[in-house]
Amino acid sequence: MLLQDTLTRTQKEIRPIDGKTYRFYCCGPTVYGPAHIGNFRTFVLQDVFRRTLETAGTPTLHVRNITDVDDKTIRDSLAANLSLKTFTNLWLEKFHHDCNALACLPPHIEPSAVEHIPQQISMIQKLIEKGHAYPSDDGSVYFKISSFPNYGKLSHLDERELDLGKTQNARANSDEYEKDSISDFVLWKNRRPEDGENFWPSPWGEGRPGWHLECSAMIAEYLGDSFDMHSGGIDLVFPHHENEIAQSQCACGGSFAHHWFHITHLLVDGGKMSKSLGNMYTLADLEAKGFTPMELRYTLIGAHYRKPLNFTLDSLSASREALLKIAKAAHKLATNIGSETTSLPSAEFGPFLPAWQALNDDLNTPATLGCIFTTLRETNKLQGNEAAAALAALNRILKALGITLPEITKETTEIPPEIQQIAETRWTARTNKDWATSDQLRDHLASLGWAVKDAKDTYELSKI
């Protein structure tokens, strides 16, 4: 498959370096609160990427960290009067629940930052030894950007005019950590009162690791100095990923990530999602409004990953109908297969080849969905083996997208006897062409929360 690479700004073929397993790292959540739909856009797209590779027959090694020690987790755990571990576990559990509901495959390795502090300390030591980092008087350690000429390649710093002077003044006025150059970033933070009991011993005194370092240390541990891909939200390009490159290449050598895959942020109602605007949705929020996780997933893959996705509640309703439409078409195919089908489901994409090609063309999920509907119209009349092949192909595509279809078989809900009684009475009236009574009873049923649909020789009751 072809995929855009942030560093080179070109589309590159996705192929494992070692020719076997595609090994990639995703920046995971900071577990200090519920993940919102913006977070999940990133995780869902990464999941589609992985599923597409695996569908094509390439095994993957998916590593995604948990950031469970940083400013926010410490601040909020103290505010909640819980230990850091207890606090972050709470949100980690919630995160796993949401991921599962959204059909995101669990990463093969999910390292916790707080459990890799020794690795982080040894990486800092290596950086100091090689002259890429320096301790300050207060016991913090900084990365020396001037020691890494390649700094800024990913975010194309040379093309930007970073007003470092302005930033410097702002920092100088606050009693922030000391550093030689304003752009130097912290690797190890000295112990401070507001950290409570959350500090660890180090050669530079008690303190805790800097955020950027966590990922570098865990990557070195599980993927080594060179691996296939690094992925995350677009906001992480600078400075987070830039800093990771600097730390990792200086400490370990190697080429670090061969491909950078960044997912653009989603917008809500055309603007930024924020708590103050009240449009920061979590999965639980949407479920409370009656939507399903799958409807959210469908919505999240409804726009190309490099374009802003304008999320609205209406789009969730549209997704619901669209999913239903696919489900009905799939059901029709299944019905059309009949009993005389002899061919085994093939591994080919058959009539759904255009959909598969779109997916492999820079992960164009919206085009893929479009192709599915177009093809579905043509497969509508297929029978027997052809229907079987089409259905198998459709299922392969849906699996790559991580989409599961809603049940369209009639749910056998319990019908209360009194409701059944009214319906019977109405049916009798209807059979006698007593339309007035029939319609009146239909309205009555509706007011009781039941819809009645007439067929030729029978009727159907369903809850509204």
Add this chain to the structure above:
RNA sequence: GGCGGAGUCGCCAAGUGGUAAGGCAAUGGUUUGCAAAACCGUCAUUCGUGGGUUCGAUUCCCACCUCCGCCUCCA
């Protein structure tokens, strides 16, 4: 200010130097006593504005307008 992105039907959203996918909504028909459901159709001479290049541009170039994101923590 710098960097990056976006402006395509009421909404969401692909795409392309050769005459605009798809979904939702809407709407017509078949069906129905009427509905609902289902099925079959219809639905952008037009792609922010103004120029330019071209046989031809929505697609390339220039200018402008509007919007969004980043440059501090952020998926």
